[in-house]
Amino acid sequence: MSETMLLVLLLAFNYLFIAKGETADGDFTTLLSLMDTWKNTPPSWVGADPCDDWDGIKCKNSRVTSITLASTGLAGELSGDIGSLSELETLDLSYNKDLTGPLPQSIGDLKKLSTLILVGCSFNGPIPESIGYLQELLFLSLNSNSFSGQIPHSLGNLSKLYWLDLAENQLEGPIPVSSGSISGLDKLHHAKHFHLGKNNLSGSIPPQLFSSEMALIHVLLERNQLNGNIPPTLGLAQGLEVVRLDSNSLSGPVPSNINNLTNLQDLYLSNNKLLGSLPNLIGMNALSYLDMSNNSFKPLDFPVWFSTLKSLTTLKMEKTQLQGQVPTSFFSLANLQTVVLKDNKINGTLDIGSTYSNQLRLVDLETNSVDSLKQTDGVPNVKIILKDNPICQEIGEVGSYCSTSQSNVSYTTPPNNCQPGTCSSEEQIPSPNCICAYPYTGTLVFRSPFSDLDNRTYYVTLEEYLMQSFRSHSLPVDSVLLSHPTKDSNQYLELSLQVFPSGQDHFNRTGTFSIGFLLSNQTFKPPKVFGPFYFNADKYEHFGNPGSSESSKSSNIRILIGAAVGGSVLLLLSLLAGVYAFRQKRRAEKAIGQSNPFRRWDTTKSSTGIPQLKEAxxxxxxxxxxxxxxxxxxxxxxxxxxxxxxxxxxxxxxxxxxxxxxxxxxxxxxxxxxxxxxxxxxxxxxxxxxxxxxxxxxxxxxxxxYIPNGTLKDTLSGKSGIRLDWIRRLKVALGTARGLAYLHELANPPIIHRDIKSNNILLDQSLNAKVADFGLSKCMVDCEKDHVTTQVKGTMGYLDPEYYMSQQLTEKSDVYSFGVLMLELISARRPLERGRYIVKQVKNALDKTKGLYGLHEIIDPSIGLESTLSGFDKFVDLTMKCVEECGEDRPKMSDVVREIENILKSAGTNPSDESPSISSSYEEVSRGSSSHPYNSNDSFDLSAGFPYPKVDPK
The missing domain is CATH 3.30.200.20 (Phosphorylase Kinase; domain 1)
Known part of the structure; x- marks a missing residue:
């Protein structure tokens, strides 16, 4: 027997005959469902016990508690079955760029979830409100996806939340805050991180977002469409360390109490429309990076208090109407690295002095009024830019400071006292320890402004922090390599990161999942100078590469062969038993199948006599x-x-x-x-x-x-809280008529509904009508000429009197019921109410010589009689034709459709238009404590009908 055959037999034996392991049945079924909707799941996802055998799965007491599958190459959507993992505490699917589609609402069923990380995928659609049900959630990171819509108010219910990162999506609308019983982000008193940058958020920054109760240290709102003033309440959140409000449309003055933020390290207000005086920041001794460029502050001499900011490394004040001379003492700040004062009115002599900071690297005063410069030879490490100043416009002045050229910044982690050799594979890379391997790669993105890109000391420190973090978590990492420091358009620092494996030339899947999780859930803490970050990993594709030895493979094969030989006898016996059991099962199924009417159905093929189920x-x-x-x-x-x-x-x-x-x-x-x-x-x-x-x-x-807005009956009665205006009622009538016309004239064979009423008309999310409940419907395939003789079925008040008397059902019986429905749309009254019949009431009150045909007292007041009811008379005329006592005198449904379309056209409305959204089509009033629209007693009473089809043996 060949080695390959033995391996196949062994795998078959393991899969078919070894009892499933300890994983709970429900969790195992859910994981199989996830596998069914995903591509590129780990190869280990074939064993019988996920808790022991599957990469990325962790369990406790046979229940799945953790799924971490970062950088796996997963593709597909997240199945709604995820909500069945009721013990799940951690879900990390980060860096799988082919994971797409919306997040299922069922994610809110994961009541024990504490960590939800989906960084760098391609999820889209709205963020589900149900995430607000996750009361144990500490860490929510959905950044770098394509989520749209508004930030759900329900997130304000996450009382334990520590980290909120929704940045780099397509979110829009206002920042949600609480109002009455509705929660908002201001309720997240334990949250330290609000990362909401690079979205399309609009409106003003709500003052109540900040308070002394908040534990915030990072508020990142950059690159949105926010407007209005910066709220003074910002000064109450005194734990803040980083504030980014740049690149919005904020206006008005900077609050004077902003200097209460004595722990603030980075303040970024650039590229707004701020006015008034430059704020005095005396006392902000932790402030390291300050950028208020491109605003419209009042002209001001260079403030003396800048020299009091002892921790300042970077000052950027481009185009802020600064004037006067920069004092020499300012350059003596011990930590100062970068000064950018472009496009202002700085004048006089630029004098850096002899005691300037030894960290100073750039002084950029391009486009100012500086006419002289001192000590140019004594500052060799400082790049000075004075282009477009008077000093550079003098004849013969050609100093290097008259150019804007800057040296290219480059950094790559150097070899660690070794000489890199040539790697055997083009995809292998020498590590800093000169060992060829396949590294785990990605980009570290630091969201806090960073000034000195050329400071190698910072990168060495960052490398040390990374290695310390990997070692403390016992991860198989040999070394890390940082390279290519750059700044993007958002002033984010980007660094390429390569993580090299220890002890072999590649990582296994557990290794990459662990590294990805450590970086995605912010376990790694960089040095403070780098500030908040996120990681974007590349797909890792080198599991079990040819670097592992063939001898090792052969050894493994021999072990497997030995196990296979030992189990072959048991396998053959089991196969014989299985064949016998299978034949017995087939006999039983054949006997049962003879009585199963569905046994010949094939929902994937069409053939004579088999129903066309399409998507059913x-x-x-x-x-x-x-x-x-x-x-x-x-x-x-x-x-x-x-x-x-x-x-x-x-x-x-x-x-x-x-x-x-x-x-x-x-x-x-x-x-x-x-x-x-x-x-x-x-x-x-x-x-x-x-x-x-x-x-x-x-x-x-x-x-x-599922039809979300319930029945037309509940809407007309006011139970649903939805008000229909006249045009919307016409459109509901038209939609119902179109559905009936299809049943009567286009269905094959034609169908008579037999129970048209307001309880069987459902309204979708845009209030378009959908006919439901075909339980009493009759096909016309066995009809006698143009009618069906049948036992009378239907609902009193809507029932065709001709059908009731003759028991002969025709499509004109539906037309009569539809006419009663039209009267219900006009009046919002039940057809039979306190012994009064709506058809008779209207006939008695009808007077075509009067306005609105004299039906003022019958018309539903909520329509709005103050507005013109366009086409009302024609609609009533059509209604009365539909409720003629003789069926032959009633129009066909196709004629009814045509007439309602003409009424809408005469009212200036395109009958083909459907409402793009609910809000533009109807008014929603307070729902109070109204029940679910499908849970009305009337709706589910047998005499009143059932909004989904009843099964009726007749």
Whole structure:
């Protein structure tokens, strides 16, 4: 037997016959679901026990508590099943640039999650409100993705949060703060880091964002669209060390109490529209980096108090209307490195003096009024720039200070007392210890301004800090190499980082996950001079490279062969037993299958006699249990005589309504199959879509798209808190009519709904109408001429009187019910109320000689009678045609559609337009304590109907 065959047999034996390990069943199933939606999962994800065998997975008491898969090359979306890992404490998927799609709402079910890190992926869509349910969350880092929409108010509920990083996304809208019972970021009293830069946030900075109760040390709001004044409350957060408000549209004066921030090290206010006097910063003795460039301060002589800032390393005051002479004493500040005062009115003589800081490297006074310079020969290490000053405009003046050229900055960690050799592979790189290896690489990005790029002492210190951190966490790191220091357009310092493995030429997956996690969750603390940072890792692709010896592989193969031979006899016996069990199972399944009406269905192919299910899916009962959290009470959104409806979330994040039949109300298998075939044939934007079904373990379940705004009945009654104006009511009527016209004239075979009413019209997120509940519907395939003789079904008040008397059902019966619905849209009254019938009421009150046909007392006041009800008379005329007693006198639904379209056109509205958003289409009033729109008793009463299709054996 060949070595390859033995290996295959051994793997088969392990996979098929060794009992699954200790990982809890639910967690194991969830991990399999994640595997199903991801590409490039670690090769070790094949064993039977994730807790012991799978890279990146850690467990406690057989429950998954940690998933760390940084730099793995994962691709795909994050499955909604992630919410089932109820013991999960850490989730780090950073540096997987092909992870995309929205975050599922179910992420809010991870009640024990303390660390959520998704740095440098490609997630998009809004940040789920449900993240605000994670009460144990300490660390939330979603930076460097493509998230959009507003920052959820619910994040203010994260009372334990320490780190909030949402930078470098596409977030917009205001910074959320609390109002009444609504939380906001001002409630995060324990948070030390607000990193919200490089987004599209707008509005003013809320004053209540800052208070003496806040523990903030970093507030980074740079590169947004913020406007208004800097709130004086900023001076209350006295623990602040870094404040970046640059590159916004902030205006007004800088608050005078800003000098209360005595711990502040970096203050960045440049590129705004700030006015008034330059703030006095006396007492800010920790201030190291100050940039207030490109603002419109009042003209001011160079302030004397600049010389009191003992920790100052960098002063940038470009285009701030500074004037006068820079005092020589200023250059004596011990830590001073960089002075940039371009485009001001500095004049007189520039005198650096003889006691200037030995760290000073740059003095840039380009475009000022300096006319002389002292001691140019005594400052060899300082680059002085005086271009476009009078001194450089004099004839014959050609000093080096009249040029803006600066030396190129370069740094690479030098070899550690060794001579690098030539590596055997082009992809291998010599480490600082001259050992060829495949390093883990990426870019360190420091968000705090950094002045002296050429200061090698800083980089050596950073290297020492990195190695100290790797060693303290027992990571297999031999050395680190830093190179290519540059500043980007945001004044961020970027440094290339290469981390070299210890003891071999490549890292294993655990090593890269651990290094990535240490850098992504900020365990590594750089020297203070570098300030806050984040890391962007590259994909690591050198696991188990040819650098590992062939002899080692051969040895491993021999070990595996020995194990395989030892288990081969047991394997063969097990296979024989398996074949026997399989044949017995097939016999049982064949016997059961004869009574299963779904046995011949193939949802991936079409053939004669097989329903075209299109996107409808056959779900297992176990799947639906998972999607509804075991049909939990929290997901119960309604009930009725048929059964209950549950809200569920599919693995792709789609919300669905799952209607589960009670045992006593289930119909026969053939009838249930027939209804699914009917529902699978109808596909229209104004009909509620069937997503799938379940006929498993004795269950009958239908899965529909979830419609968020509930029923038209709840809206008209005021229960939903939504007000429909006249044009929106016309559009609801049009959408309903289009859905019915499709059923009557385009469905094959045609379908009569038989139960049109306001409780069976659902409103989506843009208030477009969708017809629901086909449980009483009849196909016209077996009709006698143009009608179906059938037992009368429907809802009193909407029921066609002709159908009631003759028991002959036609599509004109739906037209009558639709006419009653139109009257309901006009009046918001129930068809039968206190013995009064709305059709008769309107007929008696109708007077076409009067304005609004004399129906003032019947029209719903919430429509707004102060506005013109365009086309009202034509709409009433159409309504009365629909409720004619004789079916032949009623129009077809296609004629009704055409007439409502004309009414909308005459009102100046395009009938093809749909509302892009709810806010532009309707008014939402206070919902108070109203119940869920699907949980109305009326909505689920058998006599009132059911907003999702009932299964009716007739």
């Amino acid at each position: 899916k056959m779900f297992s009962f176990e799947e639906l249990k998972k999607y509804t959290k075991n049909f939990s009470q929290a997901n119960d959104i309604g009930s009725g005589g048929f059964g209950k409806v549950y809200k569920g979330t599919l693995p792709n994040g789609q919300l669905v309504a799952i209607k589960r039949a009670q045992k006593e109300s289930m119909q026969g298998k053939i009838e249930f199959k027939a209804e699914i075939e009917l529902l699978s044939r109808v596909h229209h934007k104004n009909l509620v879509s069937l997503v799938g079904f379940c006929f498993d373990q004795g269950e009958q379940i239908l899965v529909y798209e």
